[in-house]
Every structure is written in C-alpha cells, then in structure tokens.
Amino acid sequence: MREILTVKNLSxxxxxxxxxxxxxxxxxxxxxxxxxxxxxxxxGSGKTTLGLSILSLLDEKAYTSGKIIFEGRDIFSLSEQxxxxxxxRKIGLIFQEPAASFNPxxxxxxxxxxxxxxxxxxxxxxxxxxxxHDSFKRVKLxxxxxxxxxxxxxxxxxxxQRIAIAFSIALSPLILIADEPTSNLDITVxxxxxxxxxxxKEELNLSVIFITHNLDLARVICxxxxxxxxxxxxxxxxxxxxxxxxxxxxTKELIEAFKRLE
Amino acid sequence: xxxxxxxxxxxxxxxxxxxLSLFYLGAIFADFLSPYSYHEDDIxxxxxxxxxxxxxxxxxxxFFKPFVYKYKFYIDQYYRRIYYEDRSKVYPVKFFVHGxxxxxxxxxxxxxxxxxxxxxxxxxxxxxxxxxxxxSRILYGSRVSLSIGLIGAGISFFIGILVxxxxxxxxxxxxxxxxxxVEMMMMVPAFYLMLALRxxxxxxxxxxxxYLLIIVILSFIGWASIARVIRGMALSLRERxxxxxxxxxxxxxxxxxxxxxxxxxxxxxxVAIVLSIPGYILGEAALxxxxxxxxxxxxSWGNLLSSALGIVNIKIFPWILTPGIFIVVSSMxxxxxxxxLRDILDPKKKISI
Amino acid sequence: xxxxxxxxxxxxxxxxxxxxxxxxxxxxxxxxxxxDKLKLNPQVSKxxxxxxxxxxxxxxxxxxxxxxxxxxxxxxxxxxxxxxxxPVIKVISSRALNTLVLSISVIVISWILVIPLAVLAVAYxxxxxxxxxxxxxxxxxxxxTFFLAFLLLYLAxxxxxxxxxxxxxxxxxxxxxxxxxLDILRHLIIPTLVLSFGTVASLHRILRAxxxxxxxxxxxxxxxxxxxxxxxxxxxxxxKNALNPMITIFGYQFSSLLSGAALTEIICxxxxxxxxxxxxxxxxxxxxxxxxxxxAAALLILxxxxxxxxxxxxxxxxxxxxxx
Numbered sequence: 032m033r034e035i036l037t038v039k040n041l042s043x044x045x046x047x048x049x050x051x052x053x054x055x056x057x058x059x060x061x062x063x064x065x066x067x068x069x070x071x072x073x074x075g076s077g078k079t080t081l082g083l084s085i086l087s088l089l090d091e092k093a094y095t096s097g098k099i100i101f102e103g104r105d106i107f108s109l110s111e112q113x114x115x116x117x118x119x120r121k122i123g124l125i126f127q128e129p130a131a132s133f134n135p136x137x138x139x140x141x142x143x144x145x146x147x148x149x150x151x152x153x154x155x156x157x158x159x160x161x162x163x164h165d166s167f168k169r170v171k172l173x174x175x176x177x178x179x180x181x182x183x184x185x186x187x188x189x190x191x192q193r194i195a196i197a198f199s200i201a202l203s204p205l206i207l208i209a210d211e212p213t214s215n216l217d218i219t220v221x222x223x224x225x226x227x228x229x230x231x232k233e234e235l236n237l238s239v240i241f242i243t244h245n246l247d248l249a250r251v252i253c254x255x256x257x258x259x260x261x262x263x264x265x266x267x268x269x270x271x272x273x274x275x276x277x278x279x280x281x282t283k284e285l286i287e288a289f290k291r292l293e
Numbered sequence: 294x295x296x297x298x299x300x301x302x303x304x305x306x307x308x309x310x311x312x313l314s315l316f317y318l319g320a321i322f323a324d325f326l327s328p329y330s331y332h333e334d335d336i337x338x339x340x341x342x343x344x345x346x347x348x349x350x351x352x353x354x355x356f357f358k359p360f361v362y363k364y365k366f367y368i369d370q371y372y373r374r375i376y377y378e379d380r381s382k383v384y385p386v387k388f389f390v391h392g393x394x395x396x397x398x399x400x401x402x403x404x405x406x407x408x409x410x411x412x413x414x415x416x417x418x419x420x421x422x423x424x425x426x427x428x429s430r431i432l433y434g435s436r437v438s439l440s441i442g443l444i445g446a447g448i449s450f451f452i453g454i455l456v457x458x459x460x461x462x463x464x465x466x467x468x469x470x471x472x473x474x475v476e477m478m479m480m481v482p483a484f485y486l487m488l489a490l491r492x493x494x495x496x497x498x499x500x501x502x503x504y505l506l507i508i509v510i511l512s513f514i515g516w517a518s519i520a521r522v523i524r525g526m527a528l529s530l531r532e533r534x535x536x537x538x539x540x541x542x543x544x545x546x547x548x549x550x551x552x553x554x555x556x557x558x559x560x561x562x563x564v565a566i567v568l569s570i571p572g573y574i575l576g577e578a579a580l581x582x583x584x585x586x587x588x589x590x591x592x593s594w595g596n597l598l599s600s601a602l603g604i605v606n607i608k609i610f611p612w613i614l615t616p617g618i619f620i621v622v623s624s625m626x627x628x629x630x631x632x633x634l635r636d637i638l639d640p641k642k643k644i645s646i
Numbered sequence: 647x648x649x650x651x652x653x654x655x656x657x658x659x660x661x662x663x664x665x666x667x668x669x670x671x672x673x674x675x676x677x678x679x680x681x682d683k684l685k686l687n688p689q690v691s692k693x694x695x696x697x698x699x700x701x702x703x704x705x706x707x708x709x710x711x712x713x714x715x716x717x718x719x720x721x722x723x724x725x726x727x728x729x730x731x732x733p734v735i736k737v738i739s740s741r742a743l744n745t746l747v748l749s750i751s752v753i754v755i756s757w758i759l760v761i762p763l764a765v766l767a768v769a770y771x772x773x774x775x776x777x778x779x780x781x782x783x784x785x786x787x788x789x790x791t792f793f794l795a796f797l798l799l800y801l802a803x804x805x806x807x808x809x810x811x812x813x814x815x816x817x818x819x820x821x822x823x824x825x826x827x828l829d830i831l832r833h834l835i836i837p838t839l840v841l842s843f844g845t846v847a848s849l850h851r852i853l854r855a856x857x858x859x860x861x862x863x864x865x866x867x868x869x870x871x872x873x874x875x876x877x878x879x880x881x882x883x884x885x886k887n888a889l890n891p892m893i894t895i896f897g898y899q900f901s902s903l904l905s906g907a908a909l910t911e912i913i914c915x916x917x918x919x920x921x922x923x924x925x926x927x928x929x930x931x932x933x934x935x936x937x938x939x940x941x942a943a944a945l946l947i948l949x950x951x952x953x954x955x956x957x958x959x960x961x962x963x964x965x966x967x968x969x970x
Contacts, residue, residue: 086871111876118873126871131864134883136890150873198872477661484905484920485942488927489669489935575790579909582792583924598793602913607800614800617793624788 035238036062036085036122036206041097043080043089043262054080054093056262062206067232067239069253069270071246071285077262078242079127082210085240086118120150123199127211129191133183139194140179143201150202166197169234170227189220193227200231207231208240213248225252246289250274258282299637306633309626316623320435324395327429328409332590333393335414335424338364340610341376343419350383359386363413373609384413419612422600431616434592438574439623441508445573446566448512453519454562458554460520461527462546472524478517486514487576491585500591507586511576519565526558560638568631571624578620594620654954658947662940663716669939670712715936724940725933727926734937737922742941744813745911745918749903751838753896756845763846764853765880768861779850786847791906795840795913802836809833812915837914841906845899852895856888863887893956900949904942 043055055077062068072078083089085099087106099106101117109117118124126132134142143163147153153162167175170193183191192212199207209228213221229252231237243249249256250270257267258279265279277283300306319326346359362378369375390409397403409415417428460471490510498506530536531554539549574594580586581595582602589596597616601607607614718725724734767776802808809815813833821829860866861884869879908920915921919938926934 088867088870115873115875118871120873124868124871126864126868128864132868134865134869134887136886137883145878146872146874149875149878195868202872473657473660477664479901483902484908485923485939488923489939491927571788578790579792582909583912585928598796601796604796604799604803607796608803611800614793614796617790617796620793621785621789624790625784628784628788 032063032065034061035064035101036240037098037100038081038085039098039100041081041084041099042095043077043084044094044096045090045092046094053262055084057097058259058262058264059097060257060264060267062238062240063255064238065232065236066254067228067241067252069249069256070240070242070259071244071249071256072259073244075261076259078244078259079210080262081259082124082208082240082242085208086122086124087114088118088124119146119199119204120202121204122206122208123202123204125192125195125199125207125209125212128215129188129195130183132195133191135183137182138179139181139183139186143179143194143198146198147201162201163197166201169200169231170194170197171223172197187220188216189223192216192220192224196224196227196231200235200237203235204237206238206240208242210242211244212241214243214245228252246285247292258285300633303633305629309629309633312622313626313630316435316619316626317439319432320439321398323429323432323436325397325405326407327426327432328392328406328415329426329429330393330395331425331430331433331592333425333429335420338414338416338420338424340374340422341366341414341416341420341424342610343612344414344416345378346386346415346417350380352380353383355383355385360384361386361410361413361415384410386410386415418615419610421597421613427597427612427615430592430597431594431619434594434597434616435619437504437587437591437593438577438595438620441504441511441577442570442574442627445508445511445515445576446570448508449515449569450519450562450566452512453516454523454555454558456516457520457523457525458527458550458558461524462531462550462554464528464531468524468528471520475517475520475524478514479521483514483576484579487511487580488585491580500588503587507577507580510580511573514576515569515572519562519569522561522565523558526561527554530554530557564631564635564638567627567634570627574620574624654951658951661947662943665943666716666936666940667712670715670936715933719940724937727931727934727937730931730934734933737934738919738937738941741917741919741922741938742945744916745904745907745920746945748834748837748841748907748911748916748918749900751834752841752845752903752907753899755838756842756849759842760846760849760853761885764850764857765885767850767854768857769880771858780854783847783850786843786850789844791840791844791910792913794843795836795910798836798840799914808835813917833916837907837910837916840910840914841903844906845903849892849895852892853888856891857884860884860887894953896949896953896956898950898953900953901946904945 038061039059041055041058042053045052045054058077058081060068070078070081080089084095085101085106087109089095095107101122104113106114106117133139137145140163144159147159147162151162153159163179164175167178172178172190172193178186178190178194186194196212212228213224216224225248228239228241232239241249241253246256253270255267256270256273258265258273258281260281266273266277266282268278273282274286277286300310341364344361344364346361348357348359349355350360360383362380363382363384364376365379366374366376386408387410388408389405390411391404392406392409394402394404414420414426416426418431419427421427421430456471456475460468460475487510490513491506527550536549536553539553544552577586577593578595578598581593582599584596584599587593587596594616598613600610600613601617715725722735724738727734727737730737763779767779770776809832813830815829815833818826818829857880861880866879866884869883874883904919907918908923910916911918911920912924919942923935923938923942925931926938
C-alpha cells in the first residue's frame, strides 16, 4: 500500500511566559492508503494537536517545525487558498464533541447545502439533494426531512456525530481524521459509530487517522497503532505486534492498565 | 492590596487614575489654584480670548520669564469687541501671590494663590459673557460636577445593593414585585424622568438646594440597574452551602444578607460604581446646561456650557467649549478605570477580593 | 408565539399606568400651575380662570383628576395644551413623528457602520486598526451628546454645506416634493451623526467582544476544518451568532435614543418630542407633559417588545423555550 500522508519530525511549540512548551516533539509517521491508523494517548499527549496540525488549523501562537507531506507538497508551505482546497475536500476532520461542531443558529440542512455548494461547487438542487440523501443513507440516518429542518440542539449526540460523518464523506475525502469521535457518546451509540467506520473503510476505501485514549477501542478498529505520550511518539506498530511484544515501556504500562480494567 | 498591584501594571489605567486624581485635587484646592474667584466679573474683559503667555520680549529685555500684556479692545462693524495686545507694558506672572481671601480646605484662612498678575487680568482659558475667568470657573465647577458623580453613585449604590440583595435572597413574590418595579424604573427614559422630577420642584431654588435635589434625582434614576445586577448575583449566591449552613445555625436573614451576600457582591459593585459615575456627571451637566440645575453665579461644568446654546457664540468664542473637554476626559478616565478593574476582578483570571 | 406577545402586553399595561401616574403626581405636586401666568395678565378675569379650572377638573383631588385623564385617553382625547392652545394630540403627533424619524435614521446608520467596523477590528485584532477603533469607542461613550452636538455645529458653521439646526430651510414651502425630502435629509445629518457616534461606540465594544468569543468556539473551528472560506465564516457563521444576543439591545437602544435624542434635539433645533417635553415641563403645561410621557413610555414598550420578538425569530433556541 502506498503512503498518502507522511509526517516528518513534526514539532509544535507554544511559548508561555518565556518558557517553551512542546505539544508535539519530533513526531514522524506515515498513513498508508486504505488503512485505519490509531493514535492512542492520554489527555495532554498531543493527539488533538496532531489532528489540527495536519489541516494547519493550529492557533497563531503555535510554532511549528517539520513537514507534513500530502500529495507531494508540504502542508505548512501551502497558501491559504491551497489549504482551503484540502480542508474538507481531501482531508476531513471529525470532532470529539458532536454538538459543538455545528453552528447553533443554522439548520442542519442549511449547513449541509452550504458545504456542498461551497466545496463541490454544486448549485443544482436535485444533485445536492441526491448527495445529501446518499450520505444519510450511508451513515444509516433516517428521518432525513426532519433532520434537515432541525437545529443542532434538538438532535442527540449520536445523531449529530453521524451527521458530522455524513458531512465529511459527502465531500469524498481521501483521508478522514477522527478526533475521539465516540468519547462523548453512550456505549450503545459508540458501537454503532465504530461499525459505521469499519463499513466506510470497506465501502469507500477511506484512510482514517483514528485518535482515541481507549487502547481497547483502537485494538478493535485500527490496523496499525501509534502511541503518543507527552508529545512524543513512543511506538508505532501493526496492532497485533504491538500487543504481543510492546517495545516501549510506556506502551507496556498502557497495555497493563487496560488489562487491569478487564 | 492585590488589586492595586495589578492596576499599576496597566499604563492606561494608571494614566486615568493620575488624571482623575489631578482633577479631584484641582477641585479641592480650587481656591488656591484659581487666580480669580468664580464670581469676579469685569466689564473691561467681556468675552476676552485666552491670554497669551509670553516668555520673550526683546524690546523690554525679558527672557525666559512668563509675562502678559494688557488686552484692549475696539468695537468692530458688527458691534463686537475685537481684542488686541497692548505691548507697551510688560506684566510679569508671579507665583504664590496674594489674591482674594479664602479658607484653605475650609479651615485655614489665607489669600495665597498659585499664580497671578497684578494690574491686568490673566485668563488662561478666556473669559465668559460677564468677564469672569473661565479657568477659575472650571476649577470651581469641578467641585460640583465631580462630587455629584461620587455622591450620586454612592447613594444609588447603597440603595441598589440593599434592594438587589433583598430581592435576590428572598426570591419568590418579593423578588417578583421588586423586579417589576426595577424594570419599570429602567424603562422610563432617564431624561424625561429627570425633567419631570425637576419640574415638581419650584424653579427658583438656592444653589445648595438644587445641588441636593440633583443628587436625589440622579440617585432615584440610577439605583435600578445596580439592583438588577446585584439581585442576579444574590440569586446564585443564596444556593451556596455556607448560606444553608448559616440558616441552619439560625442566623437571621438580615445578618446573612449583610454579612455573607453583600460582601461577595463587592467586586462587581465596585466595578459598576466606577462605570456609572460618568452617567451622573453627564446627568448633572445636562440639567445645568438647560438651566434646571446649578444656577448662576455658581459654576458647574454643565452650566458653563450653557452659553454655547446660542450657537453663534461657539463660532466667535470657541473657548467656551473647554468645560466640555473636561467632562469628556474625566468620563473617559472613569470608563478606562472601570474596565481595567473589571478585567482584574474577572473570575476567569482567578483573582478575588 | 402569540401567547408570548400577549403576555408582554399584559405586563406593559400596569407599567404604563404606573409611569403615567407617577408623572401626573409629580407635576401636580409642583407648586403653582399654568394659571399662574394667566393670573398675572390683568385682562384675564378671575372668573375666566375659575371656569378654566372647572372645565379641566383642576379643582378636584389628584387621584380623581388622574382617572378623568385616563378615561379621556382611552377615548382618544388627550387633553388640551395650554401653552400651544391646541389639542395635545395634534401637538404631539407631529413631534413624535420627527423623533421617530431621527431615531430610526440613527439606528439604521449606526448598525450599517458598526458591523464592518467590528469585523475590521477583529480582523486586525490587537494591531493598530483595532486599538484605534477601541480608542474611538471610548471617546464615543465618554462624550456627552450635547458636547458633540456643539462641536459638530461649530465645525459645520465653517461651511455652507450643512444647515445649523432646525428641520426645514426658510423657503421650504416653495420646494418641490423631492427638494423637500432632500432638505429634511440635510437637516437630519448633524443630529443623526451626533447620536450615531455614541451608539456606534457602545455597540462596537459589544459586537467586537461577541465576535471574538464566537470566533474562539468549536463550531467555528469545525467550519474552518470543513474548508469554508474565511469571509464566509466571519460574515455568516460568526456574525449571526455574535449579533443574536445584541437584538435585545435594540429595545434599550430605543430607550436611550429617546433620552439622548431629547437633548440633541434641543441643541440642534430638531422639533421632536424632547424639545416639546422640555417646554411643557418648564411651563408646567400639565396635559402636554402627560401626553409626551405617555408617548415616550409607549414607544419604549413597543421597542422592547419588538426586540423580544426579533430575538425569538432569530435565535431558534429561544423559540423552542417559549413554545414549552
């Protein structure tokens, strides 16, 4: 499988009152086409920063060094114009808190149509409705009419996360970055979303970077797993290999901790 | 205190504090700083423009010493006075001179003034329609304008905090009734209420009576908004554990309000007081401007501007707008100070009283 | 929704009653009355004054008088203005219209100005433009309207471009219709500018703060991640959320405009409610004062009601709450 995203020596530094704080330190890895790569770490390990860096969505106050190569170009060297082409269209991002990723004063329908219009340049009503319908079907959302007319705060977390995924796949991206997509959902809903991810990977040949703090979850869904601790990448291996013979001490601790939970 | 240390960090806030202190000091020591009394008029100098202070006169061989010339005038075709300097004689500006008698700080009788000229008049900021020195009148006027601001705000606060705390603490019907009342007060346009209240008293009152009346009117209008804010805080405060504890221990409601609720509203109250003072200064200025406030010959920044109502005057005698600048500057300082205080006391910054 | 409006109306009625009663009380308590002036006029006999008194019920106790007034108001008889020698309604209606015109033009101009200015401030956040605009907004809220009016009139006196007050030029009646409109607009400029300056100043600070807060929220980040353009994010997503909480300000804006407009009207000579109220109060023209206060209170309540309705329309979250 070829590599469609390569991260080389990525460091993200924040300057706080004369001190330098490393959110990410010299992180390097590649995402292979069609795989689900898990990024596992506890809070503060830099997982979310990693996700945001790939789309160059970091705060102005952050200093970055290193490269992120996508389609032959370094993301950090791209102009705002080029970045707009990539965001959403080629690389999508799903957030942890589904309710917080929608504009509260606009209907779901408006926001969906807006994305299709702006990103895919679609103006024809029929075409737009078709795509929306297909996306909803893929994420197994029913009551399409009602949802499109609703405002975000009237829908449940599970529904919203599905809608977020629908938004993302409607644009047919090559890569999907999912930042703790199920952490704020109930267990039953969580398993549905996980199954959805696995199905999407099959049906659309989607490459996914799945960020989570839950090692067990990663084990279920990912092909390879990368372990992050305090901004540093400790280990990256095929998942079974990781569990059988963890090389890094922190990875060992993590596995032990999850074993104890069982 | 911690607050003061934080305050010093902000240059803007410190600047405002310095300016305000200067203004208030100017008000307290108005007699000392003014070369003339506020009612000292002079027919020879009606509408005299600001006196130019010179430092060099080669003919008379004066260098580096401040002095003025005598101002004479002639009447032009429009029957207006045109003033010009008579350079025949030099009148030096002296410091710590003797002038009109007054009581320093109301206690010590003296007649020393910061600066003055003998023989001619020195109008730093020009003279008004009666030949009175605008600079002196502004200083005396600041006494009224600035003090009304503080006192008015203080009284509104006192009433507002009490009403708000009671309303928020007791909740229920009492809260409802009081809040309806507060809303009613807030809805009435302040200006109209001010006029109506002023009109219910005879138009000719002595200046002291008017002064007190204005304070009463402004406080009457102002307490409502503070009450609302304090009531909101009281509502949330009364759910706290230590309040329940106090109640169980049998502490009377009154004491709870006094000792527990109100002190915790101080930080917000302080910010709100400072931010509301300009409103009182402006209110007094508006009333006096319209002739319903401080009357002549007493001065207040508002009534000093009343001659500007005849718009022609502004064009010919632009210096009469100077009191307005003082109003603007002092208002700005209060706003800047208030906002800085609010930023400091913001709970998100984790500094509390 | 209708129940919502109905409830507000119910609340409004005791409010108006309260305000008008208090005003009535204050005017009556004031020593002396309008007839003092008439009494000084030797041509007016005592009997005439007594007749006037009786006709207008001025010899009865205050509360009774108030009820008579209330009764008449409902019948659309707002009493008689002694100083204008005309029915109160006639005097007030034209004046009220003028104040309304001024208020509306101020609201329109200030909102047109504040939105791009706030966006500008946020786009150049903490740089020169932002600080410059902040300074101006401090200036705007600190400058008393009357002072600004004086300044602008002073500046205007240097050229012939703008008229120095009033609402109509001398030869107004000779103008064609369009020329008349233009003339009134010319006279509207200075008072509108004066009031707009302060309004834009206070609105700017709020809008800027709201915008900054909104721009820091997750859904804006999500919109960015989805690749929406910066312009779209600021002007549609951020603005809509930032403006929503400001809709209630409309009501209070109306209130402070009525207050502030009065003083500006007086100085600029714009014949509106403020001017007439001042005259009425000074001459203790009872029914005229009552009329102006009533109109002012009514306009206010309408303004607040309008603001609440607008808020419910624009913020879907509030709408759902009121439906329960």
